[in-house]
Amino acid sequence: MDRRQRGITIRGNSLQLAFTYQGIRCRESLPIPPTKTALKEIELKLQAIRYEIKTGTFDYLKHFPHSKKAREFRKTRPDRYTIGEGLENWLKLAQTKCQHSTIRDYTSAIYHHLIPTFGDMTITELTASMVKEWLAELPCTNKRKNNILIPLRQLYDDLYHDEIIDKNPLLRVKNLSIDTREPEPFTPEEVSKILMQLHGQEKNLIQFAFWSGLRTSELIALRWQDVDLEQNRLYVRIAKVRGHLKGTKTKSGSREITLQPQAREALLNQQTFTGKQNNSVFHDPRTNQPWKDDQAIRKTVWTPALKKAGIKYRNPYQTRHTFASTLLSRGNKPLWVAQQMGHKDWGQIRKVYGRWLLVLVYFLTYQSGFKSVGTPSNFELHAA
Secondary structure, three states: OOHHHHOEEEEOOEEEEEEEEOOEEEEEEEOOOOOHHHHHHHHHHHHHHHHHHHHOOOOHHHHOOOOHHHHHHHOOOOOOOEHHHHHHHHHHHHOOOOOHHHHHHHHHHHHHHHHHHHOOOEHHHOOHHHHHHHHHHOOOOHHHHHHHHHHHHHHHHHHHHOOOOOOOHHHHOOOOOOOOOOOOOOOHHHHHHHHHOOOHHHHHHHHHHHHHOOOHHHHOOOEHHHEEOOOOEEEEOEEEEOOEEEEOOOHHHOEEEEOOHHHHHHHHHHHHHHOOOOOEOOEEOOOOEEOOOHHHHHHHHHHHHHHHHOOOOOOOOHHHHHHHHHHHHOOOOHHHHHHHHOOOOOHHHHHHOHHHHHHHHHHHHHHHOOOOOOOOOOOOOOOO
């Protein structure tokens, strides 16, 4: 009997089955001694496989659970491929393209939220209403909810563009609205009071933050090689997030900054501590090592300084708002301020700092000689 013609080949102490599935010739080996009984059973198995392929009910993974090819073919069967399998495979691919901090966020979203809720469902079972109802009950902010959905959105987007699914239910789930917090920059008097509570490296760090506009992740990653005191500028190229160095948040985030006098002063003072022997500009004075993350700054430097100064608590990001509002109130052009902040255009400046732009318009109008414009009402000057 020619078993090879029937798609069965004896290979030593095992049997190999050959069949065509989705236009691809497949071969799978089974560790079964080629006895007469075994051969009859394998013939029946091959007949069942061919029948299932013909009727569209073939489940490769069910017949060959340890086959690598089975897992690849399973992706093409959205009625059998689970969301959990899809998310895990998507995460493996994302790890080759994304930053460490991004992968950490994706991993948290997938294993703490998405797989526990939708993991056992097949790709085709998910509906937009299921996602919306789940989001409504999820106890976190809208911003966090939107971030949790990113892996699921991208998985379904890939499946749709690969023509594995005919429709993408996530297209009918809109991102939730996020309330934009009103900036609360510090007044010049408040800045002075805060700096009076600090000394040495801590003072240099916070003074530089107020007068550079850097994000905290950019601040703690700043290197002396990125500082050009002769040309009065610095280059923002990297950031440190959760202890890992990465590129800036956006392409526009990689930028050249003109040093304000107070920022330059802070750097000159900091040279005494780290300018000669170390690469990182700012160090934790308790360890004389580069800051690991912004949490340490918040707990050991920022919060105690505000308490001692008797100033209402605002997060360290408000140093960035203080920098922007100060420049705008001084009459600097919004586009230039946007570039200093690392925005791709001045749209974000207009959205977040509209109140200070009103001051700029008044300032320019006043200088041009128009007297018909009244003093802006409901205005609080937060700049020096």
